[in-house]
Amino acid sequence: MTSSTWRALGNTYLVVEPHGARLDSAAAAILAQGSDGVLEVLESSADRVEIAIWNPDGSPAELSGNGTRIAAAWLAARSGSEQLTVVVGDRTVTARMLGDGSIEQDMGEVEVGREETIDGIELTPVTVGNPHAVVIGDPSAITEIGPHLETHARFPNRTNVQVVRIDRPGEVTARVWERGVGETASSGTSAVAIAAATHEDGDVLVHFPGGDLRVRLDGGRAMLYGSAERMS
DSSP, X not given: OEEXXXXXXXXXXXXXXXXXXXXXXXXXXXXXXXXXXXXXXXEEOSSEEEEEEEOTTSXXXXXXXXXXXXXXXXXXXXXXXXXXXXXXXXXXXXXXEOTTSOEEEEXXXXXXXXXXXXXTEEEEEEESSSEEEEEESOGGGHHHHHHHHHTOTTOTTOOEEEEEEEEETTEEEEEEEETTTEEESOOHHHHHHHHHHHOSXXXXXXXXXXXXXXXXXXXXXXXXXXXXXXXO
16 A cells, blocks of 8 residues: 655645555544545546545545645646546546646535524535535634534534634635544635635635635636645
């Protein structure tokens, strides 16, 4: 088994290339110790990589913005390609390596639901290939709101949670509680969910404890901009 460690704005993933049998939940949980998860490479070519994403608790993740960006950077480092495709289950993310070292990702369609209230908490449900619950408020409340909503009966498959403060139009500050992980320093799909829940179109700069991500919204689709680097 070949592996390498990559970081994207505070999120650390282990990229694993198994030889033989695929990972299962138990093996993934062991490998993920000390990280935000495992990116299991299933197939790859010069400009396309198919991955499975595993959370630290061994549960599968439908999508990860930072994870797919790491997968794109991993493939670009191997092949030199600048236009890349990352496949996770039935979701396809296209990525482009930019000259400034950042990566542009087309995250596809974003679905924003109607506002609702759960146990006195007002939230907006958003789907970005995976579920999110966006709450407007003091980001420091994430440690209470995050675990409460993640496992609430409203979300039978659990949900990612974000508490966001709107600083000004086009700029927000947020903290994230990831399903199966707990609080993380940043999250790509969370940045998209936050932008879509708080803005209609245009550029949104999202400040996370681990760094900043930029989202561009256009007609229900989202482009995500950020960086990724190999650590070891």
